[in-house]
Amino acid sequence: MPKVGMQPLRRKALIDATILAIGERGSLDVTMSEIAGRAGVSSALAHHYFGAKDDLLEATMRYLLTELNADARLALRAAQTPLQRVSAVVAVNFSEKQFRSETIAAWLAFYVEAQKSQALRRLLRVYARRLHSNLMSGLAPLLPPAQAERAAETIAALIDGLYIRRALRDGLPDAATAAALVEAYLANLPLGTKGRA
Amino acid sequence: MPKVGMQPLRRKALIDATILAIGERGSLDVTMSEIAGRAGVSSALAHHYFGAKDDLLEATMRYLLTELNADARLALRAAQTPLQRVSAVVAVNFSEKQFRSETIAAWLAFYVEAQKSQALRRLLRVYARRLHSNLMSGLAPLLPPAQAERAAETIAALIDGLYIRRALRDGLPDAATAAALVEAYLANLPLGTKGRA
DNA sequence: GTTTTTGTTGATTGATCAGTCAATAAAAAA
DNA sequence: TTTTTTATTGACTGATCAATCAACAAAAAC
Numbered sequence: 001m002p003k004v005g006m007q008p009l010r011r012k013a014l015i016d017a018t019i020l021a022i023g024e025r026g027s028l029d030v031t032m033s034e035i036a037g038r039a040g041v042s043s044a045l046a047h048h049y050f051g052a053k054d055d056l057l058e059a060t061m062r063y064l065l066t067e068l069n070a071d072a073r074l075a076l077r078a079a080q081t082p083l084q085r086v087s088a089v090v091a092v093n094f095s096e097k098q099f100r101s102e103t104i105a106a107w108l109a110f111y112v113e114a115q116k117s118q119a120l121r122r123l124l125r126v127y128a129r130r131l132h133s134n135l136m137s138g139l140a141p142l143l144p145p146a147q148a149e150r151a152a153e154t155i156a157a158l159i160d161g162l163y164i165r166r167a168l169r170d171g172l173p174d175a176a177t178a179a180a181l182v183e184a185y186l187a188n189l190p191l192g193t194k195g196r197a
Numbered sequence: 198m199p200k201v202g203m204q205p206l207r208r209k210a211l212i213d214a215t216i217l218a219i220g221e222r223g224s225l226d227v228t229m230s231e232i233a234g235r236a237g238v239s240s241a242l243a244h245h246y247f248g249a250k251d252d253l254l255e256a257t258m259r260y261l262l263t264e265l266n267a268d269a270r271l272a273l274r275a276a277q278t279p280l281q282r283v284s285a286v287v288a289v290n291f292s293e294k295q296f297r298s299e300t301i302a303a304w305l306a307f308y309v310e311a312q313k314s315q316a317l318r319r320l321l322r323v324y325a326r327r328l329h330s331n332l333m334s335g336l337a338p339l340l341p342p343a344q345a346e347r348a349a350e351t352i353a354a355l356i357d358g359l360y361i362r363r364a365l366r367d368g369l370p371d372a373a374t375a376a377a378l379v380e381a382y383l384a385n386l387p388l389g390t391k392g393r394a
Numbered sequence: 395g396t397t398t399t400t401g402t403t404g405a406t407t408g409a410t411c412a413g414t415c416a417a418t419a420a421a422a423a424a
Numbered sequence: 425t426t427t428t429t430t431a432t433t434g435a436c437t438g439a440t441c442a443a444t445c446a447a448c449a450a451a452a453a454c
Contacts, residue, residue: 004420004421004422004429004430004431005430006430006431006432007430007431010431025312025313026309026311026312026313027309027310027312027313029226029313031410031411031412032411032412032413033411033412041432041433042432042433042434043411043412043413043433044413044414044415044432044433044434045431045432045433047412047413047414048431048432051413052412052413053411053412053413105312108308108309109309111305111361111364111365112223112224112305112306112309113224114223114365115222115223115224115302115364115365116222116223116224121365124365128365150378150381153378154355154378154381154382156358156362157354157355157358157359157361157362157378158351158354158355158358159358160357160358160361160362161353161354161355161356161357161358161359161361162354162358164308164354164357164358164361165353165354165357167308167312168308168311168312168318168321168325181347181350181351181354184347184351185351185382188385188386188387189385190385201399201400201401201450201451201452202400203400203401203402204400204401207401228440228441228442229441229442229443230441230442238401238402238403239402239403239404240403240441240442240443241402241403241404241443241444241445242401242402242403244442244443244444245401245402248443249442249443250441250442250443
């Protein structure tokens, strides 16, 4: 079995297994053995490739962040108008790929863990800033600065809130409904009032 | 020292210590010894009064829920108009008492734990239903049914989202700003359009 | 004044895990 | 062909904790 060039494959498999395991357990209380087992390797190998458990968790978080960012970039490129930019950002966050329950459970777990881990906190801050600036790129042309800021904060909070509710499998199950809520919020905004309303 | 009638005092002290400990650690990974120590007793005593650790956590969650509900009832009693009812519910959730970082960290931690624990999940569902019905009691007279529902979901998600953001100590620090965001959302709703807009 | 109830703890047990290490084996390099 | 590098694991260690228990003490009941 032992071939060469396994490192990237194993790392990817372990990260996938981590997301899966966290998603199923619903928390970061997942053992290295369980993750490793799910990836079809021994726990020793997981340590071999990632060092400490925290490193694996951080790598997993970074992976989720990277994927989300890549999707967002792609969606933004297709947007033609400011409003479409906002919708694109919203749509990405509620896409089937991102709004899966494992992924969401992982996000939630990382939010909690971030209170303990400086590294995770930094990563989440990067995410928050990116989301904010993506939203502002669409909102700034449409609203006076203060209102645009507020709208961006509101949408960001809405996204987080809808993620949590999804994680609890409580009402609000599907991505489409969640996205529609945010779109309804957008529809009520006094858009196009940049030069004083 | 050993007097009689300690049970309720100890239980209260242990629950307070639990909230404090969770708030500081930022997660439910708190040892019984730490909680007990904080309450000035031995870990054995904590087990004596609560049985298993899960029971203590459940009691703590139940306590938070009870407090929030009591505050909400009080605030709703003072409200005169439907809109005031909605504002009252929002205000309670962002009151200084409820929007403290320990309390919020505890809520977040319980959200995560609820994925594992049936008991906690049930408690959270009770909370969600109460919040929803409190909001609807104000929104239903002001909006067509479908829109009222949507507004209630949105506000609930906003509250959750703002709680999370507060927990991360990321931007949005104070209760007043958070409450203002939700109020701004309310201001943009087409209220008073119950009989078709 | 004896007995029971209530309050309390230190010491211990047993389980769970993260992380280490020595050993094995295939592939690549020398 | 020997040597090194890469891949891999089973077995072990050490730490951490929840939970238990026997024991002690003060108050209450009898």
